[in-house]
Amino acid sequence: MDGRAEHTAGGAVPRPRMNAVVLDRFGGVGELSSRRIPLPEVGADDVLIRVESAGVGSWDAGEREGEYDGVFGVASSFPYVLGWDGAGAVAAVGRDVTRFEVGERVYAATMPVPRGGFYAEYAVVEAEFVARVPDRMPTGQAGAMAWDALTALSGLDLLGLRPDETLMVFGASGGIGHMAVQLARHRGIRVLAVASGDDGVALARRLGADDAVDGRRDDVPAAALEFAPGGLDAALVTVGGGTAERALHAIRNSGRIAWPNGVLPALASSPGAPVSHYDGDRSRAATDRLNAIIEAGSFEVHVARAFPLERVQDAHRALDDHYVGKLALTVG
Structure with missing residues (x-):
C-alpha cells in the first residue's frame, strides 16, 4: 500500500x-x-x-x-x-x-x-x-x-424543464431510465415512461410516472399524443433504435432531446427537435445534489x-x- x-x-x-x-x-x-x-x-x-x-x-x-x-x-x-x-x-x-x-x-x-x-x-x-x-x-x-443516477440528473439539468412540463423517458425501466423517472417527478415534471415489458411498465408506474407504456408492444407515438396533444416538451433517451426514433417525433419542434453519450444504436435520422449529446457529471457538486434529493424523499x-x-x-x-x-x- x-x-x-x-x-x-x-x-x-x-x-x-x-x-x-x-x-x-x-x-x-x-x-x-x-x-x-x-x-x-x-x-x-x-x-x-x-x-x-x-x-x-x-x-x-x-x-x-x-x-x-x-x-x-x-x-x-x-x-x-x-x-x-x-x-x-x-x-x-x-x-x-x-x-x-x-x-x-x-x-x-x-x-x-x-x-x-x-x-x-x-x-x-x-x-x-x-x-x-x-x-x-x-x-x-x-x-x-452512481453513474446511472448522475447521468439521469445531468440529462434533466440539460433539458431544464419546469414543473408541469412534459417529459418522455425512453427506456424508463432500465438503469438510467428508472432513476430518471424518480428525479423528474421530484421536480414536478409530468412523465410519460416508455418501458420494456409488463414488469417494466409496473416499475415505472410504481416509481411515479404519470403514464407508462410498453415500447415493445404499444403504439408509443399514439400514447404520446394522448399524453400531450400539443406535443411533448422533451425526451430523455436511454435506449436507441427504430422505436425510439419514431417516438421522438412526438416531441415539439421547439422542444429538446437529451441523449447520453454511449446510448446505442445512434440516431439514423434527425427528429424535429434538437438533440443534445452529453456525459454524466460525477463531481462532488453533482453527488451532493443527488444526495439531497434522496434524503428529501423516496428514491429507489x-x-x-x-x-x-x-x-x-x-x-x-x-x-x-x-x-x-x-x-x-x-x-x-
Missing part, C-alpha cells in the same frame, strides 16, 4: 493483496476470472473503498470485449478490473483527504482505466468523486446507483438481481436477458 495513505482501519489495510475479477485480455464472458492481485495504490487525494456492492452495467460487456480500448487516451493494461460504480466502507484515505473517515459508508462513480474498477474487494477513487451513502439507502442499492435503485463476485460470468450473461432496473455484484 502506498505510504502516502495515513488513516487506516487498525493502522493498516488488512491485506496487501485482494480478490478481484480480472481480464488478462479482452473477449467473451469466459475471459472473466477471479484471482488475487495487489491492492491499488492510494494517492494523496484518494479514498480506498472496501467494496460491498458493485453495479453491473450494459457497458461492462462492451468494455470486456475491448470496445473502450484507448478511448480515454490511456493505454489499457492487464490485469484489467471492470466496474464503474460501487459502494462500501472507507478503508483508507490519502494524506490530503479530510472529508472522509475510515469506516464511513460511501459510494462512487469511477473509470476503470487506468487503476481498476469495482469488481474487486478494494477500489481506489479520487475523493472528488466519492460521496457518503444517504442514511436511508441500503449499500446494495448505492453500489448500483431497483436491483433486479445481485450475484456473488464468484458468479460474475453469470452476471454478464444476464445482461443479455430481460430484466428491469440494474444488475449488481455482492462483493463483501
Whole structure:
C-alpha cells in the first residue's frame, strides 16, 4: 500500500493483496476470472473503498470485449478490473483527504482505466468523486446507483424543464431510465415512461410516472399524443433504435432531446427537435445534489438481481436477458 495513505482501519489495510475479477485480455464472458492481485495504490487525494456492492452495467460487456480500448487516451493494461460504480466502507484515505473517515459508508462513480474498477474487494477513487451513502439507502442499492443516477440528473439539468412540463423517458425501466423517472417527478415534471415489458411498465408506474407504456408492444407515438396533444416538451433517451426514433417525433419542434453519450444504436435520422449529446457529471457538486434529493424523499435503485463476485460470468450473461432496473455484484 502506498505510504502516502495515513488513516487506516487498525493502522493498516488488512491485506496487501485482494480478490478481484480480472481480464488478462479482452473477449467473451469466459475471459472473466477471479484471482488475487495487489491492492491499488492510494494517492494523496484518494479514498480506498472496501467494496460491498458493485453495479453491473450494459457497458461492462462492451468494455470486456475491448470496445473502450484507448478511448480515454490511456493505454489499457492487464490485469484489467471492470466496474464503474460501487459502494462500501472507507478503508483508507490519502494524506490530503479530510472529508472522509475510515469506516464511513460511501459510494462512487469511477473509470476503470487506468487503476481498476469495482469488481474487486478494494477500489481506489479520487475523493472528488466519492460521496457518503444517504442514511436511508441500503449499500446494495448505492453500489448500483452512481453513474446511472448522475447521468439521469445531468440529462434533466440539460433539458431544464419546469414543473408541469412534459417529459418522455425512453427506456424508463432500465438503469438510467428508472432513476430518471424518480428525479423528474421530484421536480414536478409530468412523465410519460416508455418501458420494456409488463414488469417494466409496473416499475415505472410504481416509481411515479404519470403514464407508462410498453415500447415493445404499444403504439408509443399514439400514447404520446394522448399524453400531450400539443406535443411533448422533451425526451430523455436511454435506449436507441427504430422505436425510439419514431417516438421522438412526438416531441415539439421547439422542444429538446437529451441523449447520453454511449446510448446505442445512434440516431439514423434527425427528429424535429434538437438533440443534445452529453456525459454524466460525477463531481462532488453533482453527488451532493443527488444526495439531497434522496434524503428529501423516496428514491429507489431497483436491483433486479445481485450475484456473488464468484458468479460474475453469470452476471454478464444476464445482461443479455430481460430484466428491469440494474444488475449488481455482492462483493463483501
